Amino acid sequence: MHETQVKSILSSSNGMNIYRGCSHGCIYCDARSKCYNMQHDFEDIEVKANAVELLERALRSKRSRCMIGTGAMSDPYMHVEEKLGHTRRCLELIHHYGFGLAIQTKSDRILRDLDLLKKINENTKCVVQMTLTTYDEELCKLIEPNVCTTARRAEVLNILREEGIPTVVWMTPILPFINDTADNIRGLLNYCIQAKVYGY
Numbered sequence: 001m002h003e004t005q006v007k008s009i010l011s012s013s014n015g016m017n018i019y020r021g022c023s024h025g026c027i028y029c030d031a032r033s034k035c036y037n038m039q040h041d042f043e044d045i046e047v048k049a050n051a052v053e054l055l056e057r058a059l060r061s062k063r064s065r066c067m068i069g070t071g072a073m074s075d076p077y078m079h080v081e082e083k084l085g086h087t088r089r090c091l092e093l094i095h096h097y098g099f100g101l102a103i104q105t106k107s108d109r110i111l112r113d114l115d116l117l118k119k120i121n122e123n124t125k126c127v128v129q130m131t132l133t134t135y136d137e138e139l140c141k142l143i144e145p146n147v148c149t150t151a152r153r154a155e156v157l158n159i160l161r162e163e164g165i166p167t168v169v170w171m172t173p174i175l176p177f178i179n180d181t182a183d184n185i186r187g188l189l190n191y192c193i194q195a196k197v198y199g200y
Ligand code: SF4
Pocket: 021, 022, 023, 024, 025, 026, 028, 029, 030, 031, 072, 073, 074, 075, 106
């Protein structure tokens, strides 16, 4: 893990990555691609030390409210978040300034911030997007080794449903000869149906 100062945090489409790099270790991760010009190991997490400050400045100066997205290129609930809490502080700002949130993760650490997710959803809208790749728990430990397995993610989806927070599932990637079986797709769809997710 290393710290850096960045010039901006929100993209033109109101997305942000609070960290750069990711420690979940998914074997298929395309965020490692050289096209993103990362100057350090992907697992050596870059902590954008001024991310919270930049987000506050950006939200304060926006003329109209919108959804803020995060989690596309780096999971906001990696191990480092337990200690640093930058994601939580960003969520506090999003709530404070009355914005909505679309947050994507594979980690059950998101439940730590359930109180904030609920407040944002009551105030505006909060959508949690969870990635489910394989119904096979042993396979999951192999292809996504450093994050909770699919069964736990399904539990998280059910908790979010009980708490009234809408969820969406990304069933991706479908890897040829690894998780492209009918049994796997059926298993994942059953999780989605049980959790009453809004889209998959
Ligand atoms: S969670 Fe996403 S960003 Fe992190 S390693 Fe897996 S695919 Fe890559």
